[in-house]
Amino acid sequence: MRHSESRCGGGYEDHYGVGRHGRWGKHRHGHGRHGGRGDMGSGDMMRAGRMLAQGDLRLLALALIAEQPRHGYEIIKVLEDKTGGWYAPSPGVVYPTLTYLEEASYVTAQADGAKKLYTITAEGRAYLEENRDFVDALLERLEAVGERAQEYRNRDDDRPKVPRLVRSALENLRDVAEERLKKDPDAEAKVVEILARAAGELKKS
DSSP: OOOOOOTTOSOOOTTTTSSSSOOSSOOTTOOSOOSOHHHHSSTHHHHHHHHOOHHHHHHHHHHHHHHSOBOHHHHHHHHHHHTTTSOOOOHHHHHHHHHHHHHTTSEEEEEETTEEEEEEOHHHHHHHHHTHHHHHHHHHHHHHHHHHHHHHHHHHHHSOOOOHHHHHHHHHHHHHHHHHHHHOGGGHHHHHHHHHHHHHHHHHO
């Protein structure tokens, strides 16, 4: 039976990097994978992750299966590769997504040892074509994230290595600053002043 679905249909997937409040990659709840939290955790990277809804992941999975039959784990790895290691959806998100696609008659599942191999159906291809422009835009965005991840990784390779304790302290400082701004957006000037003062003290030492 065919299920109706909007492009952003379904609930948002909390904790797996694609939710309204989630991030791409690993965060406080420890789900997903990441390619380095320090430099990638700001600006467009975070906003892009928050924009991925459950319906988006369904279309992405369907598009990848349309390229060739795939196992659930392959879908996780392909998305991880496309984003340069920055985003890998949890199996707890991917497999329910595949179950939805199968129940909607968009894919069929065939036993392949202990795994299931998913193949797109004619109905699935028709549905994918209805949303082709949207899917292509999603894939383009993922690839852009992957390029950014590689740029940051290359940049990090050229920098002197920061000791682990210093890196942890910087991440904690950023977290505290983000939390303060979340509670009081008008505190931006005060936060900038404090950070500038800290930078000045470091230059003097």
